[in-house]
Amino acid sequence: MRQGLVKLLPQLGAGLVLAAVTVGAWAAWLGWDQRRDVQPDGSTTGPYEAWQVIGLVLTLLVLVYGAVSRRFIAAVAGIPVGLTAAAYYDWSDDSSGLFMVGVVMVMAGSLAVTAGVAALIAYMTRDGRRSGRTT
Structure with missing residues (x-):
């Protein structure tokens, strides 16, 4: 049991570091833009621009x-x-309470996409190393 915990600690530490770096990336790209843009027809968009999310x-x-x-x-x-x-x-700070719907969607979507991309990257890098190809 103790040996399993010792093997888990590096994963946990790396996960916490990645979570902290991810929060920092959110703050750098999205956290500073909190203002919604009012369009000429009175509708609002934002607060994020497409280039921020892409970044x-x-x-x-x-x-x-x-x-x-x-x-x-x-x-x-x-x-x-x-x-x-x-x-x-x-x-x-959303007074409607609907922010939790968005948070749950971020959680589920980011978990699914991160798992898929990570599996694809792991497969592609493992396959390249195993066959000896460099391309």
Whole structure:
């Protein structure tokens, strides 16, 4: 039992680091933009622009790629935990209470996408190493 816990600690530590870095990426890309834009017809959009979300996604892809080669479970768990925590903190001032729907959608979507991308990266990098191909 104790040996299993010792093997789990590096995964847990890596997951917590990834979650913290993910929260930092959210803050850098999305956290500073809290203002909704009012359109000429009176409707509102935002607060995030497409380029901000694309920047966050590309940053997280780099994190997933770097983490998968070392700690697969940490990559799959840490990034969704960080995104969920950041979304909760960022959206919790919504007076309608519907922010939790968005937070749950972020949690489920980021878990599914991170797991899929991590599995694809793990498969592609493992296959390349096993066959000896460099391309």
